[in-house]
Amino acid sequence: MLKNEDKKMEEIISFCKEKGFVYRSSEIYDGISGCYDYGPNGVELLKNIKDFWWRENVYKKNNFYGIDSAIFKNPKVWEASGHTEGFSDPMAECKNCNTRIRVDKELEKIGEEADEKMPESEINSLFEKNKEKIKCPKCGEKNFSKAKAFNLLVKSNLGDFTEKSSSPVYLPGEASQGIYLNYKNIVQSFSPKIPFGISQIGKAFRNEISPRNFLFRTREFEQADTQFFIAPNENVENFKKTKEERFSWYKKLGLSEKNLKFKDHQNLVFYAAEATDIEYNFPDFGFEEIEGIHDRTDYDLSVHQKNSGKDLNYNNDGEKFLPWIIETSMGLGRVFLAVICEFYREEILEDGEKRRVLSLPVFLAPTKIAVLPLMKKDGLKEEAFKIFQKLSENFVCSFDETGSIGKRYRRADEVGTPYCLTYDYDSKENQDVTVRDRDSMKQERIKISELENYLTEKLK
Ligand code: ATP
Numbered sequence: 001m002l003k004n005e006d007k008k009m010e011e012i013i014s015f016c017k018e019k020g021f022v023y024r025s026s027e028i029y030d031g032i033s034g035c036y037d038y039g040p041n042g043v044e045l046l047k048n049i050k051d052f053w054w055r056e057n058v059y060k061k062n063n064f065y066g067i068d069s070a071i072f073k074n075p076k077v078w079e080a081s082g083h084t085e086g087f088s089d090p091m092a093e094c095k096n097c098n099t100r101i102r103v104d105k106e107l108e109k110i111g112e113e114a115d116e117k118m119p120e121s122e123i124n125s126l127f128e129k130n131k132e133k134i135k136c137p138k139c140g141e142k143n144f145s146k147a148k149a150f151n152l153l154v155k156s157n158l159g160d161f162t163e164k165s166s167s168p169v170y171l172p173g174e175a176s177q178g179i180y181l182n183y184k185n186i187v188q189s190f191s192p193k194i195p196f197g198i199s200q201i202g203k204a205f206r207n208e209i210s211p212r213n214f215l216f217r218t219r220e221f222e223q224a225d226t227q228f229f230i231a232p233n234e235n236v237e238n239f240k241k242t243k244e245e246r247f248s249w250y251k252k253l254g255l256s257e258k259n260l261k262f263k264d265h266q267n268l269v270f271y272a273a274e275a276t277d278i279e280y281n282f283p284d285f286g287f288e289e290i291e292g293i294h295d296r297t298d299y300d301l302s303v304h305q306k307n308s309g310k311d312l313n314y315n316n317d318g319e320k321f322l323p324w325i326i327e328t329s330m331g332l333g334r335v336f337l338a339v340i341c342e343f344y345r346e347e348i349l350e351d352g353e354k355r356r357v358l359s360l361p362v363f364l365a366p367t368k369i370a371v372l373p374l375m376k377k378d379g380l381k382e383e384a385f386k387i388f389q390k391l392s393e394n395f396v397c398s399f400d401e402t403g404s405i406g407k408r409y410r411r412a413d414e415v416g417t418p419y420c421l422t423y424d425y426d427s428k429e430n431q432d433v434t435v436r437d438r439d440s441m442k443q444e445r446i447k448i449s450e451l452e453n454y455l456t457e458k459l460k
Contacts, residue, residue, distance in 0.1 A: 002345045002346065004259055004281050004282065004283050004341055004342070005281075005283070006283075007283035007341060007344065008283060008284065009213070009214065009282070009283050009284040009285070009341075010284075012214075012283065012337075012340060012341060012344055013214050015340075015344065015356070015414075016042070016214075016340065019041055019414055019415050020039035020040045020041045020042065020415075021038070021039055021041045021042035021045065021340065022036050022037070022038060022039065022042050022214075022215065023036065023037045023038075023039055024036060024037070025037050033211050033219070034208055034211025034217070034218045034219035034220070035218060035219055035220050036214075036215060036218060036333070040366075041366040041367075041415050042336070042366075044366030044367070044396065045336065045339065045340075045360075045364060045365075045366050045416075046332065046336055048363060048364045048365075048366070049253070049332065049335060049336060049339065049364065050201055050224065050332065052252075052253060052363065052364075053201070053224045053249070053330070054066065054199070054201070056249055056252075057197070057199045057224070057226050058199050061197060063192055063193065063195070063196040063197065064196065064197035064198070064199055064226070065186050065190065065192070065196070065197070065198050065199070066198075066199050066200065067178065067179065067182050067186070067198060067199075067200050068200060068201075068202065069175075069177075069178025069179070069181065069182060069200060069202065070178070071171060071172060071202075071203060072156075072158060072169050073169075073170075073172070073177065073178070073181065075167055075168065075169055075170060076307060076308075077177055077181065077304075078153065078170045078173070078177075079307070080303050080304055080306075080307035080308070081177055081180075081300070081303065081304075082303070083153055083170070083173050083174075084151075084153060084170070086149075087151060087152050087153055087173050088116070088149035088150050088151045088152060089102050089104065089116045089149070089150055089152060089208075089209060090102065090103040090104055090116060090118070090120065090123050090147040090148070090149060090150070091103065091147065091148055091149075091150035091209050092127065092144040092145050092146065092147045092148070093144065093145045094136040094138065094139060094141060094143065094144055095141070095143045095144065095145060096136065096139050096141040096143055097136060097138050097139040097141070099136050099137065099138040099139070100150075100209045100210060101134075101136070101137065101144070101209070101210065102116075102209050102210060103123055103127050103147040104116045104118065104123065106134045107123075107126055107127065107130060107134075110130060110133050110134065112126055112130060113266050113267070114126055114267075115265070115266075115267050117267055117268075117269050118267055120147065120148070120149060123147050124146055124147050127144075127146075127147050131144070150207075150209055151207070152173055152206040152207050152208065153170045153171070153173050153206075153207070154170065154171040154173075154205040154206070154207050154219075155168040155169070155170055155171075156168065156169050156170070156171055157169065171203075171205035172202065172203065172204050172205060173204060173205065173206055174204050174223065174225075174329065175200055175201070175202030175203065175204050175222075175223040175225050175329075176200070176223070176225040176227060176327060176329060178200055178202060179198045179199075179200055179225060179227045180227070180300050180301060180304055181304070182198065183198065183227075183229065183301065183312065183323075184310065184312055186198055187314065194229060194230065194231055194314060194316055194323060195228060195229060195230040195231065195234070195238070196228075196229055197226050197227065197228045197229065198226070198227050198229070199224070199225065199226040200224075200225055201222060201223070201224045201225075201332070202222065202223060202225070203220065203221070203222055203223075204220075204221055204222070204223050205219060205220050206219060206221075207219060213282075213285055213288075214337060215333035215334065215336060215337040216282070216285070216288065216333070216334055216337060218333055221331055221332065221333045221334075222331070222332040222333065223329050223330065223331055223332065224329075224330045224332055225327065225328065225329045225330070226327070226328045227300075227325050227326075227327050228242060228325065228326040228327070228328075229314070229323035229324075229325060230323060230324050230325070230326060231316065231321070231323065231324070232298065232321055232322075232323075232324050233324070234324070235273055235274075235295045235297065235324050235326065236273075236274075236295075238295075238326050239273075239274050239293070239295045239326055242293055242326050242328060243262065243276060243293055246278060246291060246293060246328055246330075247260065247262070247278060250278065250280075250290075253335075253339065253361075253364075254339070254342065254343070254360070254361045254364065255280065255338060255339070255342050256342065258281070259280055259281040259338075259342065260278060260279070260280060260281070261278075261279050261281075261287060262276050262277070262278060262279070263276065263277045263279050263287075263289070264276045265277070271296060271297055271299035272294055272295060272296055272297070272299075273295040273296075273297055274294075274295040275292065275293065275294045275295065276292075276293050277289040277290075277291065277292050277293070278290055278291040278293070280334070280335075280338040280341075282337070282338065282341055283341055288334075289331075289334075290330065290331060290334045290335055290338055291328060291329060291330040291331070291335075292327075292328070292329045293326070293327070293328050293329075294326070294327045294328075294329075295324075295326055296324070296325045296326070296327055297324050297325070298321075298322040298323065298324050298325070299325075300325055301322045301323060301325070302322055305322065339360070339364065340358070343358050343359045343360050343416065344356070344357075344358055345357055345358075345359060355410055355413055355414075356410075356413065356414045357413045357414065357416075357438065357439075358413070358414060358415060358416035359416070359438070359439055360416035360418075362418045362458070362459050362460075364416070365416045365417060365418050366396070366415060366416060366417075367396050367397065367398045367412075367415065367416075367417045368395045368396050368397065368417065368418060368419065368455075368459050369391055369395050369396075369397045369398075369417065369418075369419045369420070369421060369455060370397070370398045370399075370400055370408070370411075370412040370417045370419070370420045370421070371384055371385075371387055371388040371391065371397055371398070371399050371400075371420075371421050371423070372384065372399075372400055372401070372405060372408050372420055372421065372422045372423070373385075373401055373422075373423050374405060374422055374423060374424035374425070375424075376401055378425070379428070380423055380424065380425070380427075380428075381401055383423055383427065383428065384399070384401075384421075384423035385399060387421065387423065387433070387448065387451070390452075391451070391452070391455070394452070394456070395455065395459065398412075398417065400412070405422060408420070409436065409441075412438065413438055416438070417438060418437070418438045418439075418458070418459070419435055419436065419437065419438065419455065419458065419459075420435070420436040420438075421433045421434065421435055421436075421451070422434040422436070426445075427448075430445075430447075431447060431448050431449070432445045432446055432447045432448060433445070433446060433448060433451070435451075435454070
């Protein structure tokens with residue numbers, strides 16, 4: 001099996017485009033930086049990842065509640081949360097060619113402990129100390145301006161925005177604010193016993209200085225977030241448990257343990273008790289964050305209580321307090337990319353032919369079954385199509401009638417389809433089809449009347 005270190009991101013990007021997983025947004029107009037579209041195979045894979053996350057973070061926990069909050073929120077929300085003031089990355093500009101760099105990321109690359117939450121003076125002294133080691137990625141010069149905070153919030157307008165007095169609305173810089181805002185609603189509607197969780201999958205927008213590394217750093221992306229509301233001071237044990245749970249979710253998703261690790265934060269924001277990232281070992285750029293796990297104490301609810309003037313206390317059998325929060329925030333684009341990187345491989349077969357395979361676990365495969373008539377003629381196509389229609393009631397299937405059967409098998413392998421059914425001349429005679437397994441490439445004959453049960457068992 002090919003290791004991630006031996007895979008090339010460039011190959012994966014062109015594979016994603018060729019096979020209808022991911023396209024550049026507005027490509028015919030030369031695209032727009034940091035924005036991507038999911039194609040027919042991509043949207044299915046993304047949906048399967050989301051469904052698996054939702055099952056484990058909502059359905060399988062009896063005290064977890066799912067929501068879907070509006071993109072637009074009262075602008076006061078982003079003031080209260082600190083985003084209008086402090087949601088920024090430290091940016092510096094090359095004095096020679098004006099290219100902008102993210103100073104914390106450049107410092108990290110050369111082994112310094114830096115992150116975007118460091119005070120400006122601190123990051124600048126570290127930047128100054130290392131100025132000989134950091135080159136402009138475009139022109140190679142080592143002559144930068146000082147690092148300045150660059151706000152990432154994306155602004156928009158609603159209503160009569162031609163009025164001078166109208167204030168902007170903001171696109172969410174993170175999806176999780178919608179959860180804090182609905183905490184009181186959930187408590188009122190469902191009276192959950194503490195501890196309880198609220199989960200959401202939502203879009204986030206960030207005006208990233210330099211979007212790069214394909215789906216890894218984009219300006220529009222989706223996050224899958226859970227806020228776990230706990231009693232005060234019960235954070236240490238719950239943080240530890242949450243870390244373990246989230247790590248094992250990635251293993252169940254199919255990512256191998258050797259490609260996953262934790263990175264605990266050294267520089268914590270003032271309210272955070274603990275924070276860690278789960279990182280994945282991407283080809284070319286190595287271990288990078290796919291999820292953040294934060295022990296946020298009662299910070300979020302206390303700022304919203306103060307700014308909204310509403311009582312957000314939880315009443316625990318007469319004892320009132322603001323719940324503390326353990327937050328998990330996963331980037332779906334990054335996890336999607338990790339999944340493709342993990343399962344993409346090229347093989348040389350016994351006959352010397354090369355095949356590309358996406359060896360996805362069946363629950364993630366965009367299409368579960370490809371139905372293939374051996375020939376278009378002699379009624380084979382029509383009979384095969386009937387099977388396709390019947391199976392499509394329960395499974396996501398494709399119907400492929402063009403090219404040699406070998407080529408069609410390869411096409412199915414490339415997009416990760418676990419089973420191919422071929423309807424041939426013997427099928428007419430014996431009322432059976434050939435079922436071919438993607439990974440072993442073994443074939444067996446199965447009666448058409450037994451297909452449904454057979455596949456249900458295989459695709460469990
Ligand atoms: P980074 O340090 O890489 O900028 P972050 O620490 O700002 O990330 P968080 O604010 O903790 O990220 O967001 C939670 C998750 O959202 C991240 O773990 C990541 O998976 C995802 N995410 C954040 N920014 C982006 C982005 N620009 N593009 C794609 N996914 C992102």
